Amino acid sequence: MKISYNWLKQFLKTKWTAEETEVLLTDLGLEVEGITNFESIKGGLEGIVVGHVESCEPHPNADRLKITKVNIGKEQLLSIVCGAPNVAAGQNVPVATIGTTLYDDKGQPWPIKKGKIRGEVSEGMICAEDEIGIGKSHEGIMVLGENLIPGTPLNQVFSVERDQVFEIGLTPNRADAMSHWGVARDLRAGLIQNEISIPLDTPSISSFHVDNRSLRVSISVKQPELAPRYCGVSISGLEVKDSPDWLKNRLKAIGINSKNNVVDATNYVLHELGQPLHAFDLDKVKNNKIEVKTLKTGTKFITLDGVERELHADDLMICDAEKPLCIAGVFGGEGSGVTTSTTDIFLESAYFNPVSIRKTAKRHGLNTDASFRFERGIDPNITEFALKRAVILIQEIAGGVVSSDIDDFYPKKIEDFQVFLTFDKINQLIGQEIDTGVIKTILTSLDIKVNNVSESGLGLTIPAYRVDVQREVDVIEEILRVYGYNNIESDSKFNVSVANSSIYEDYKIQNRIADQLVSQGFFEIMSNSLTTKAYVDLLEDLKQEHNVDILNALSNDLGVMRQSMLFSGLESVSYNINRKKTDLKFFEFGKTYHKVEGEFQEFKHLSLFMTGSKTPESWTNPQQKTNFFGLKAYLERIFEKLGLTNLEYQSENSDSISEGLSGQLNSKTLVDFGRVKSKILDYFDIEQEVLFADINWNNVLDAIQKKQLKVDEIPRFPSTQRDFALLLDQAVKFDDLKNLAFKTDKKILKNVDLFDVYEGDKLPEQKKSYALRFKFMDEKKTLTDKQVDKVMQKLQNQFETKFGATLR
Missing domain, CATH: 3.50.40.10 (Phenylalanyl-trna Synthetase, Chain B, domain 3)
Incomplete structure (x- = not known):
């Protein structure tokens, strides 16, 4: 809200500066966010003077230009080239001298410099009305009155009003301060508290009278x-x-x-x-x-x-x-x-x-x-x-x-509010005893009428325009803001209580995972939970009847609560891509909202979005696109951080994701992830591949609570590694090989990794090559080659028998 200081001083004839008033208004709760200077004519006509055209001759090198000699009250005449058709000798005109700044109709500055126009020196500018901000005409130069003295500053000829404007960040409860009169009322109360008593000048309506009754409505x-x-x-x-x-x-x-x-x-x-x-x-x-x-x-x-x-x-x-x-x-x-x-x-x-x-x-x-x-x-x-x-x-x-x-x-008068204010309540909330006389003075300065005074408190009448002051605590807040928060003494001793909280508190776990993702190059986004109904129609899994509608929606685009984290994230992806930011890694903690059989439900989620290149391209680092396995690696690091391992993955093809996987633990889905389908990307005008992961945060929190911590000693004996390169059918999955390996040996086999996949024309049809790495270790002794070879032979036999694998 903008408040003019000149206008404000029509109500209060204060001599305070705008800066002093700003401090008091902010202390009163009307926070001044800034002060701007206002001029009725931008630039204030500074540098523009009255000039008298002594002579006006045609320009030797241009038919439409003229060379004028102009007197601006100095010994030497100015030579000014002018193209206006109405310029003539004997006129008084406005002259913008060298160094003056003019402003165009958009407020952009336009400095006047000495220069040459078609070979002739020009030492200023003879101005039209619109060029100096006095009028809108541009048909020719502005001709001034004949009695003006050359050299007179133009801001002495035309009045320029200067003002200072407060930008007040008005809180919604202060309906009474939504005008200059309202702000002046508050300012008067603040001045009285500062022992400055200035009457509040109310606009007079005494001259109002009815002239006739010929147009009754x-x-x-x-x-x-x-x-x-x-x-x-x-x-x-x-x-x-x-x-x-x-x-x-x-x-x-x-x-x-x-x-x-x-x-x-x-x-x-x-x-x-x-x-x-x-x-x-x-x-x-x-x-x-x-x-x-x-x-x-x-x-x-x-x-x-x-x-x-x-x-x-x-x-x-x-x-x-x-x-x-x-x-x-x-x-x-x-x-x-x-x-x-x-x-x-x-x-x-x-x-x-x-x-x-x-x-x-x-x-x-x-x-x-x-x-x-x-x-x-x-x-x-x-x-x-x-x-x-x-x-x-x-x-x-x-x-x-x-x-x-x-x-x-006005059939039923809107009555003022009646409130009884107790002194004990004032002292209890403020924490300091304020003199009764000061309290009464503050209330009176706020137009709050004190009806009666007793030992216990005050009976008050609150004016109807103070819709935010209807309770005892509201009145105490009014007293405190005028008295001054800075005038309340604080104890030198502060007591702090430390609450015992679990390490499994939701916010702690969120912060831990957020820190990890940020360290891996992700940016956190926070999207609006309000969204458009149109998104539900993009997926068959979402239903319009499950929407949680907003009763008084700000717009159609913010008409319902979101049922999916996907769309709000894609809005951010699209926004950044449209601004040439194509390499993106986002994450968001948020909720989805559903109405099922008349009951409202909320679910917590962690969503991840990846698109574009993994790292910036350079001569030492060839450009590589983000891919499905990169997203899976980030997810595994998240679950590893949470102590949730051994997730089982199953194929997941939904309306939103293609070539996806669903990660489950103890029959509960923790995450769904994959490539966002092209039909959805097209809706958001996204032309590049986007990877999306939706982590069910509620299930993650449940799994963490049930997780039993187990601490193992650091192994004292070394591990050893062996590799297999297997030729397999296309249908065989790495998880099948991994599970079979651990069934074959549970004693010394500690880990199985897939470090290379090859599919090409050098292999038979419907075949692929997997390179597997096996890690072995015995916690009680150092392993021998014979022991490891024996297990490797068993693994080879099992792979050949179960999957028809052959060594390459």
């Missing part, structure tokens, strides 16, 4: 629970045109573009007092009748942005006798807005139900300045005050007369 509120208060008044005979400069500058400082004087006036009051307003062209309101009601679901309505929207039965609408005009508190309609042809308006000021506005805004994906305030809760007691303030301002800048009484629908 009938107001009917059909759903008072959605519109507890609704005010309106008619103004006739006004002139819609550009706003005066002071109003444009106020709005421009906080980032709002000027529309016309009527719309700008409503925007001004919105940011001044925090009360949204809306002006309707009365010529477009049928029968001068306003109805506040809901319409049938499916009703079509075109908003100001030209988008046709389908209304919901819960959307509150502002209608005339025949049609909807505006989505209440959110967005105006295309046909009812104020234009330059408007002469009569109906001005609306209302308090709408915050929950209703929030749901409507989210339902239609709209976020306006008005909805931002309505859905957080505005002050219901300034509705009429703000309306009168806006009427006075509109009459000041657009003319017109008030042509009706103010019609104020």
Whole structure:
């Protein structure tokens, strides 16, 4: 939220600098994230002076250029080449001198330098309106008044407003501070605590009066629970045109573009007092009748942005006798807005139900300045005050007369909150006793009325606009933020308790595995658990009825909770590939969400994604693509780190994975992995192979808890290795050979590795070659060659008998 310091000082005549005010606002809980300087004319016209054209001659080398001699109040005239058709001797003109910086329409700097144009020296620039930011015309140079003295700085001829703008990171609970008036109220309380008492100047509405009653508009509120208060008044005979400069500058400082004087006036009051307003062209309101009601679901309505929207039965609408005009508190309609042809308006000021506005805004994906305030809760007691303030301002800048009484629908007054504040509770929560007089002063400065004082506490009335202060603890928080967190003394002694936690805590195991993956070149990603419904249709394994839908989704792309980790990861892969990052290794800890037979379920996962090259290409390191076996190696290192070995792998071909494996332990699936199918990659516009692993983290945690730790002594005797090169049928798997080897010998055979696979035209058809390495060791003595040879012979016989293998 942007707050203009000049605007703020209209309410509080403080002499503090913006930097001092920034510190106090942050201490009060309105954190100032930065201060920016504002100039109504970018550059402040610095370096631009009044020049008098003494002579103007044709350029000898260009038909459309002229050489001028310009007096800027110095002894020597400037020679300036100018291409404007209207430049002539005797004119006073704006001259940008050498070293001046001008700015184009996009705000980009443009320095003025001495140079030559078609062979003639040019010592500056005679400027048009748009080149110095005073106007938009570029038809020729700007001609100034005749009475100006050459050399006069142009910022003395045209007023340049300078301001400092606070960027406040407003927390959602501070609805009361969503305006300059609201911030000024808080600032006043902070100044009082600093022993500086400055009155808060409230805008005057004493000049408001009804001129006639010729344009009364009938107001009917059909759903008072959605519109507890609704005010309106008619103004006739006004002139819609550009706003005066002071109003444009106020709005421009906080980032709002000027529309016309009527719309700008409503925007001004919105940011001044925090009360949204809306002006309707009365010529477009049928029968001068306003109805506040809901319409049938499916009703079509075109908003100001030209988008046709389908209304919901819960959307509150502002209608005339025949049609909807505006989505209440959110967005105006295309046909009812104020234009330059408007002469009569109906001005609306209302308090709408915050929950209703929030749901409507989210339902239609709209976020306006008005909805931002309505859905957080505005002050219901300034509705009429703000309306009168806006009427006075509109009459000041657009003319017109008030042509009706103010019609104020307010059947049930929104009451202030009653809270009893106990002194014991204050001391207990703050940890320090604060003087009762200080507490009363702080509460009074916050417009909180102290009704009665007793030995135990205070009876308080909280104004209705403080929707975040309804409990005793809320009041204590208000006292503390104004008193100052920094003024609370802290003990020199701190007590720390250390909780006993298991080594199997989920977060500890996650950190251990994350550290390992990062050390192996992986990057951790954190994706949104909200996703689009369309992803479910990509896989037959996922069902639409299992979706966990979001009731008030921000958009269709964030309408459901994810059922799979695959798609959010592929979004990240696609995003990086599109930005020329093609070698990727990602991992993510996350959850999937399912609705099965009316019950909600959550499952934890660890997902891995690999694509592109293993390592960067160099002359010492030929480029190699990531492959299935590389992913399997990373997974085995993960399970080895967790102490989960001897996984059994089975073929896994699903809708998402091709040529995949499923790793199981004790009949529970721990991981599924393989290549992502091309049809899914095509959906994400990914043209390169992507490997994906989905680890069921819940099953992993269960397996770890049941794992019995066994500690073995470090072997005292050496191991030995032997190799076999076997010619086998294509159907034989390494796991089959490994399992048979351990069945053949369980005493000295410790490990079996596959270190080479060959399939080529030099082998018989349907054959392949496996190179196996066997590791032997006896924990009680040193092995002899005879013992090892004996086992190797048994292994050879078994491989030949069971699988028809032959030695190569």
